[in-house]
Amino acid sequence: MRKLILSTIILISCITNVFCQAPNADFLHSIGKIYVVVAVIAASFIGIILYLVSLDKKLTKLENQIKK
Known part of the structure; x- marks a missing residue:
């Protein structure tokens, strides 16, 4: 049960990290990079x-x- 909770916390932290990186793509797009x-x-x-x-x-x- 403890491993499941720990895995869930790690998964949630990774997902939120992905959503936090979205403005970087907008920044790169705005300067043409x-x-x-x-x-x-x-x-x-x-x-x-x-x-x-x-x-x-x-x-x-x-x-x-x-084969030969």
Whole structure:
């Protein structure tokens, strides 16, 4: 029961922390920096996806060599 109460308190504190950070996005948007943040996040995801695709190709090639 104690763990449940502690978990609930931590969850509530995390949720309220998320709501408190909303004005930061408005601030970044007002000075035009939100586009920089979006571009960096998009570039990171694209880089990760390209890395995973190339890794998959290499693994497929190795699997085919092992089968032969």
